[in-house]
Amino acid sequence: MENMATRTQTAQRPNGSAQGKICQFKLVLLGESAVGKSSLVLRFVKGQFHEYQESTIGAAFLTQTVCLDDTTVKFEIWDTAGQERYHSLAPMYYRGAQAAIVVYDITNQDTFGRAKTWVKELQRQASPNIVIALAGNKQDLANKRMVEFEEAQNYADENTLLFMETSAKTAMNVNDIFLAIAKKLPRNEQASGASASGQGRRLAEGDTGARAAGSCCK
Amino acid sequence: MAVATFSQIDEYGFERPTTFDYKTYEDFMSKYLRILARRSKRWEELKESEKTRRTNILKRFVRKGIPITRRPIVWMSISGGQQAREQSNYTYLQLKERISNASINETIEIDLPRTFPDNIYFTKENILPRQLFNILSTFAHQNNDVGYCQGLNYIAGLLILATKSEEYSFWLLKVLVENILPKYYIKSMSGLLTDLAVLDELVEINEPILHRHIKAIGMPWAVTTTKWFICIYSEVLPIETVLRIWDCIFYEGSKIIFRVALTLIKMHKAEILECKDLADIVTCFKSMAHNPKVIDCHYFMSRIFKLPGRLSNKQLEELRNKHALAK
Numbered sequence: 001m002e003n004m005a006t007r008t009q010t011a012q013r014p015n016g017s018a019q020g021k022i023c024q025f026k027l028v029l030l031g032e033s034a035v036g037k038s039s040l041v042l043r044f045v046k047g048q049f050h051e052y053q054e055s056t057i058g059a060a061f062l063t064q065t066v067c068l069d070d071t072t073v074k075f076e077i078w079d080t081a082g083q084e085r086y087h088s089l090a091p092m093y094y095r096g097a098q099a100a101i102v103v104y105d106i107t108n109q110d111t112f113g114r115a116k117t118w119v120k121e122l123q124r125q126a127s128p129n130i131v132i133a134l135a136g137n138k139q140d141l142a143n144k145r146m147v148e149f150e151e152a153q154n155y156a157d158e159n160t161l162l163f164m165e166t167s168a169k170t171a172m173n174v175n176d177i178f179l180a181i182a183k184k185l186p187r188n189e190q191a192s193g194a195s196a197s198g199q200g201r202r203l204a205e206g207d208t209g210a211r212a213a214g215s216c217c218k
Numbered sequence: 219m220a221v222a223t224f225s226q227i228d229e230y231g232f233e234r235p236t237t238f239d240y241k242t243y244e245d246f247m248s249k250y251l252r253i254l255a256r257r258s259k260r261w262e263e264l265k266e267s268e269k270t271r272r273t274n275i276l277k278r279f280v281r282k283g284i285p286i287t288r289r290p291i292v293w294m295s296i297s298g299g300q301q302a303r304e305q306s307n308y309t310y311l312q313l314k315e316r317i318s319n320a321s322i323n324e325t326i327e328i329d330l331p332r333t334f335p336d337n338i339y340f341t342k343e344n345i346l347p348r349q350l351f352n353i354l355s356t357f358a359h360q361n362n363d364v365g366y367c368q369g370l371n372y373i374a375g376l377l378i379l380a381t382k383s384e385e386y387s388f389w390l391l392k393v394l395v396e397n398i399l400p401k402y403y404i405k406s407m408s409g410l411l412t413d414l415a416v417l418d419e420l421v422e423i424n425e426p427i428l429h430r431h432i433k434a435i436g437m438p439w440a441v442t443t444t445k446w447f448i449c450i451y452s453e454v455l456p457i458e459t460v461l462r463i464w465d466c467i468f469y470e471g472s473k474i475i476f477r478v479a480l481t482l483i484k485m486h487k488a489e490i491l492e493c494k495d496l497a498d499i500v501t502c503f504k505s506m507a508h509n510p511k512v513i514d515c516h517y518f519m520s521r522i523f524k525l526p527g528r529l530s531n532k533q534l535e536e537l538r539n540k541h542a543l544a545k
């Protein structure tokens with residue numbers, strides 16, 4: 001069975017104080033089929049890895065919360081299907097997203113090419129201030145590497161993308177890449193209520209929809 | 219009876235998740251086993267010719283469920299699979315020999331270990347993944363417009379589990395994709411996009427308040443229902459329910475997909491109306507599979523012919539034409 005979206009509890013702390021900020025961001029994962037998008041999400045959200053991860057049809061939705069300084073950052077994660085023909089459905093997942101992780105498989109040069117296509121599409125079509133991260137996944141298979149670290153790093157630098165090589169299998173850099181994204185996302189007061197313009201949504205006190213985890217910053 | 223009567227593996231080889239609700243299943247099965255026995259007896263009483271010829275009697279029988287052991291033969295005859303097989307210029311074995319395109323095969327290979335990893339018959343050591351490959355690749359090679367589309371792996375996989383026949387599964391997959399379902403799987407997925415728009419309109423007609431609520435939250439139907447259409451509910455609803463749905467689809471065609479969709483949506487109207495945002499709705503749609511009313515496939519199937527009201531092939535065709543043109 002596919003993973004259920006994780007439900008988190010209602011925020012317990014009062015939300016008005018300076019140290020209790022909660023931000024909610026929409027993040028989308030894009031990339032060729034079988035590069036490890038679902039596996040990265042599963043590692044990040046549940047700390048698990050499945051040798052045989054089910055293929056994703058359409059898209060899957062999960063949530064996870066991280067803590068950054070005094071802020072609780074809640075990610076709403078859209079994990080998409082990779083096959084080319086599902087491409088026409090992708091815009092509805094990256095529309096309004098504040099962050100994207102474009103994934104390729106370091107053992108497969110084609111997937112890196114496809115990743116670049118996704119980056120271009122996001123730069124053209126997604127929210128202008130979207131934070132894009134590039135993940136070179138399956139780093140544990142570095143002995144079968146087909147994409148050089150420097151090549152990807154240079155490409156990322158040229159396009160001002162965050163870049164890390166990751167491994168959903170060993171967990172290397174998985175939390176780190178999400179955290180790095182969280183750090184780059186706007187968490188200031190002005191972000192409040194500005195989700196439509198590509199900014200994080202500050203959940204207002206008493207917001208009935210405030211389902212972000214309450215206790216992780218304690 | 220103790221709740222532990224049911225094993226951790228179901229009769230089709232799926233591992234039951236740790237969260238499996240044995241109590242609900244037990245309640246349902248204790249009733250359903252009697253129904254199955256009765257239906258099986260009724261099928262035995264049918265004349266031989268009545269068991270496969272498309273008549274109103276058979277249609278009624280199919281709606282009440284085809285007995286497990288009869289499914290392969292009955293599916294083949296009511297769907298046109300048998301006819302396609304007999305009228306084809308090539309046998310399945312001949313078609314299978316044409317498997318050659320490396321890039322198609324590679325794409326399929328990637329999905330083999332990712333198809334039903336929670337099913338004991340689909341582990342590497344078994345022959346099912348090989349059979350699945352044969353079916354998908356043979357199909358892809360004889361239909362260039364479709365080739366291989368992710369999602370077909372689940373359909374073909376369930377076909378093998380239900381028919382235990384590689385060849386039947388191939389012909390059933392072929393009639394499903396080429397005759398029964400509109401252009402869901404071709405490269406543009408245009409049939410899927412059309413049917414998502416048709417679903418939107420049907421919900422608007424049937425449940426205007428619900429429709430407004432979903433619109434206000436801003437949920438595109440593709441987000442929650444792509445898998446409903448693409449996998450025809452396999453990997454979405456409990457397997458017994460899926461097979462009963464497929465019984466009807468093979469007989470009555472793709473409008474059954476809408477009957478099921480509308481029934482699911484109507485059954486969960488109150489829950490959907492309580493949803494505050496997209497995250498809520500996605501969770502709500504996912505939880506539908508765990509509703510005892512959906513697990514009880516016999517009850518559920520009786521509802522799909524009542525709850526959504528009238529839905530004729532003609533009406534569906536008109537809606538499809540309208541939305542196909544609108545793009």
Ligand SMILES: Nc1nc2c(ncn2[C@@H]2O[C@H](COP(=O)(O)OP(=O)(O)O)[C@@H](O)[C@H]2O)c(=O)[nH]1
Nearest residue numbers: 033034035036037038039051053138167168169
């Ligand atoms: N060795 C290795 N395998 C991985 C890694 N991430 C994913 N995989 C495997 O690659 C396959 C495809 O992964 P999946 O998450 O389904 O890819 P998706 O199609 O992009 O969602 C699965 O068999 C995973 O077990 C990784 O970091 N290292």
Ligand SMILES: [Mg+2]
Nearest residue numbers: 037038055056
């Ligand atoms: Mg996936």
